[in-house]
Amino acid sequence: MPTRKPRSSRTGRATMADVATAAGVSAMTVSRALNRPDKVSEEVRARVAEASRRLGFVPSRLAAALATARSMTVTVLIPSLTNSVFIDVLAGIQETLSPHGYQPVIGVTGYAPEEEERVLRTQLASGPDGVILTGLDHTPATWDLLRGLPTPVVHTMDLARNFAGDTDDALTVGFSQFDAGHAVGRHLVERGRRRIGLIAGQLDPRTRQRCDGWRQALVEAGLHDPALELMVPDSTSVALGAELLERMLAAHPDLDALFLCNDDLAQGALFHCARRGIAVPGRLAVAGFNDLGGAAWTIPPLTTVATPRHAIGVEAARLLLAAINGNDNGPRSVDLGFRLMVRETT
Amino acid sequence: MPTRKPRSSRTGRATMADVATAAGVSAMTVSRALNRPDKVSEEVRARVAEASRRLGFVPSRLAAALATARSMTVTVLIPSLTNSVFIDVLAGIQETLSPHGYQPVIGVTGYAPEEEERVLRTQLASGPDGVILTGLDHTPATWDLLRGLPTPVVHTMDLARNFAGDTDDALTVGFSQFDAGHAVGRHLVERGRRRIGLIAGQLDPRTRQRCDGWRQALVEAGLHDPALELMVPDSTSVALGAELLERMLAAHPDLDALFLCNDDLAQGALFHCARRGIAVPGRLAVAGFNDLGGAAWTIPPLTTVATPRHAIGVEAARLLLAAINGNDNGPRSVDLGFRLMVRETT
DNA sequence: TGTTTCGATGTTACCGCTAACACCAAAGGC
DNA sequence: GCCTTTGGTGTTAGCGGTAACATCGAAACA
Numbered sequence: 001m002p003t004r005k006p007r008s009s010r011t012g013r014a015t016m017a018d019v020a021t022a023a024g025v026s027a028m029t030v031s032r033a034l035n036r037p038d039k040v041s042e043e044v045r046a047r048v049a050e051a052s053r054r055l056g057f058v059p060s061r062l063a064a065a066l067a068t069a070r071s072m073t074v075t076v077l078i079p080s081l082t083n084s085v086f087i088d089v090l091a092g093i094q095e096t097l098s099p100h101g102y103q104p105v106i107g108v109t110g111y112a113p114e115e116e117e118r119v120l121r122t123q124l125a126s127g128p129d130g131v132i133l134t135g136l137d138h139t140p141a142t143w144d145l146l147r148g149l150p151t152p153v154v155h156t157m158d159l160a161r162n163f164a165g166d167t168d169d170a171l172t173v174g175f176s177q178f179d180a181g182h183a184v185g186r187h188l189v190e191r192g193r194r195r196i197g198l199i200a201g202q203l204d205p206r207t208r209q210r211c212d213g214w215r216q217a218l219v220e221a222g223l224h225d226p227a228l229e230l231m232v233p234d235s236t237s238v239a240l241g242a243e244l245l246e247r248m249l250a251a252h253p254d255l256d257a258l259f260l261c262n263d264d265l266a267q268g269a270l271f272h273c274a275r276r277g278i279a280v281p282g283r284l285a286v287a288g289f290n291d292l293g294g295a296a297w298t299i300p301p302l303t304t305v306a307t308p309r310h311a312i313g314v315e316a317a318r319l320l321l322a323a324i325n326g327n328d329n330g331p332r333s334v335d336l337g338f339r340l341m342v343r344e345t346t
Numbered sequence: 347m348p349t350r351k352p353r354s355s356r357t358g359r360a361t362m363a364d365v366a367t368a369a370g371v372s373a374m375t376v377s378r379a380l381n382r383p384d385k386v387s388e389e390v391r392a393r394v395a396e397a398s399r400r401l402g403f404v405p406s407r408l409a410a411a412l413a414t415a416r417s418m419t420v421t422v423l424i425p426s427l428t429n430s431v432f433i434d435v436l437a438g439i440q441e442t443l444s445p446h447g448y449q450p451v452i453g454v455t456g457y458a459p460e461e462e463e464r465v466l467r468t469q470l471a472s473g474p475d476g477v478i479l480t481g482l483d484h485t486p487a488t489w490d491l492l493r494g495l496p497t498p499v500v501h502t503m504d505l506a507r508n509f510a511g512d513t514d515d516a517l518t519v520g521f522s523q524f525d526a527g528h529a530v531g532r533h534l535v536e537r538g539r540r541r542i543g544l545i546a547g548q549l550d551p552r553t554r555q556r557c558d559g560w561r562q563a564l565v566e567a568g569l570h571d572p573a574l575e576l577m578v579p580d581s582t583s584v585a586l587g588a589e590l591l592e593r594m595l596a597a598h599p600d601l602d603a604l605f606l607c608n609d610d611l612a613q614g615a616l617f618h619c620a621r622r623g624i625a626v627p628g629r630l631a632v633a634g635f636n637d638l639g640g641a642a643w644t645i646p647p648l649t650t651v652a653t654p655r656h657a658i659g660v661e662a663a664r665l666l667l668a669a670i671n672g673n674d675n676g677p678r679s680v681d682l683g684f685r686l687m688v689r690e691t692t
Numbered sequence: 693t694g695t696t697t698c699g700a701t702g703t704t705a706c707c708g709c710t711a712a713c714a715c716c717a718a719a720g721g722c
Numbered sequence: 723g724c725c726t727t728t729g730g731t732g733t734t735a736g737c738g739g740t741a742a743c744a745t746c747g748a749a750a751c752a
Contacts, residue, residue, distance in 0.1 A: 011415055028733080039731095044730085058471050063737090064710075066406075066409055066707090067737055071408065081437040087433055126449075148402065238643040297584040297585070414740065
């Protein structure tokens with residue numbers, strides 16, 4: 001009867017104890033050899049490495065996490081996976097956390113604070129070392145949860161000072177959506193436009209802030225006409241942009257400028273103009289938002305607002321890492337600004 | 347002196363033992379009340395629920411995972427976060443796994459099999475209950491790792507039968523990249539084009555298969571000219587498409603049709619044509635690949651190949667869930683096909 | 693009425709790792 | 723030469739759950 005290898009684990013995988021036996025040392029020494037090599041003699045280190053390799057040992061992060069109370073994961077909650085804005089933020093987060101051994105774990109909230117609360121609850125069960133959220137509009141229960149957390153929390157895409165609620169002195173990384181919207185409004189005004197409209201979809205708080213900023217700029221110029229605002233809850237798309245512009249022009253043929261709260265809407269609007277022979281910017285000026293991939297490559301190239309999405313992810317992750325490591329003396333709120341990209345549609 | 351609440355945990359959070367004490371039962375009963383309510387009397391169930399709520403108890407998934415050897419996580423490895431193709435797949439996976447309580451954990455491989463191996467290694471340390479990979483081109487060591495896994499593995503975006511290596515009878519979900527490329531090539535030939543070029547970036551194995559299919563179609567028609575192939579390793583973008591088309595036209599002004607291996611390249615090509623006054627499809631036919639968001643909204647609308655990205659994610663997750671639950675008698679390879687979207691650029 | 697059955701609950705022993713402390717031999721100080 | 727330091731290693735206990743088995747009272751049965 002052949003002796004079986006002493007793979008003790010239920011999963012059939014080698015455990016630290018197996019490696020210890022094979023290397024003729026204790027489990028603790030194996031742990032040290034792997035995690036704090038300087039604490040172990042060179043000879044033993046080599047024996048452990050060899051045994052470990054031979055058995056194909058993969059240390060269980062689960063067990064380590066349980067023992068050390070550090071999971072090396074970070075919960076990241078975003079509204080949607082299909083909106084490239086959040087994916088860019090996520091990419092920045094992932095690139096920054098990864099080299100430090102932290103694993104982002106993604107939750108999708110569908111733009112709904114209640115769903116966010118639910119997802120956060122389930123994610124907290126796996127004991128993340130930090131949390132990154134989108135926006136500051138959370139349910140009261142979510143704020144309670146966050147307050148009770150022993151780990152740091154960073155909010156992105158918005159700034160505490162722009163939020164109309166108690167933010168608990170939270171860590172925030174973003175830019176002023178209001179100011180960005182305002183800048184677009186003012187730009188259209190300065191271009192001499194008088195009948196300036198607004199089209200928005202996906203009415204999350206950030207979109208609303210942009211709209212508020214735009215409205216404010218128009219009010220300041222004495223040009224605001226509520227009839228020229230078309231806001232729908234549907235998620236944005238090129239098709240929606242074309243459709244909404246058509247509706248708006250039917251009702252207000254005198255429209256001479258338009259702010260669309262996301263570039264895909266703007267792209268749809270440009271398409272509609274091309275199809276209908278509406279001169280851009282001759283008869284209608286068009287501005288978008290976000291400076292997504294193709295914005296510089298529409299015809300004519302789209303005026304829009306470049307938002308620092310990737311940088312927000314990077315900075316949020318940095319702030320979080322600092323907080324995890326106990327550096328709580330850095331900035332609590334980081335404003336990464338935005339840039340109005342004036343191209344040829346205005 | 348006020349008595350402190352018996353929060354035993356290091357993290358300050360309530361543990362199951364705390365809830366047990368509060369409810370006047372044993373920890374095991376709490377566990378049962380939460381996980382198998384039918385095994386517990388209604389009265390105790392209520393007491394546990396109440397105590398649990400009062401203490402804000404969140405059961406530690408880590409501890410549960412360690413005890414049950416089920417982490418309820420699935421490792422998902424994708425080449426890039428910024429390519430929307432993989433995000434669409436990911437969204438399908440996430441939507442499908444989530445209702446079953448499984449949490450996708452994402453790893454980014456940067457299109458490099460060696461990096462994939464490295465990322466996989468670190469991810470396996472957290473004991474996922476399943477693995478979903480992109481493509482079938484893995485390092486030998488990766489294949490070894492996968493073979494040794496006690497959990498199921500699904501490969502996406504490709505089909506075992508199209509792969510020129512040993513796939514170990516792996517579970518695969520995808521479509522034939524080769525056939526899709528071939529369909530585009532044949533379509534351009536059938537439109538009567540004679541000087542048909544190819545532009546490709548991001549030369550991963552799937553892109554290469556598309557190119558191979560296209561080439562085969564041209565060879566079959568006796569129209570293949572290697573000089574009309576322009577393949578670069580850079581990642582694709584609208585800007586790159588415009589630039590590469592300019593280069594190709596400079597060298598081959600007689601070009602009358604072009605297949606670009608991704609829609610963003612095609613969009614750039616269309617932009618270049620508009621700028622240079624090149625009639626599409628009059629003088630030059632253009633076809634893209636993937637049917638990304640704006641493809642139907644270019645001017646003119648882009649002929650491209652619609653790929654079932656979301657469905658691939660959904661189906662991959664389904665297959666994986668079935669395998670996790672021991673249903674190994676389903677299909678091992680799922681071909682979700684593709685659709686040639688003939689619009690106005692060809 | 694005594695025995696069996698069964699549903700509800702408790703006990704024990706881990707899962708795989710690491711913190712904290714114990715231990716021990718060799719090196720260093722006086 | 724004796725006592726302290728020190729570097730290397732082992733031991734013990736426990737992280738927060740759960741599987742498996744033990745227990746026990748009441749209902750069901752003979």
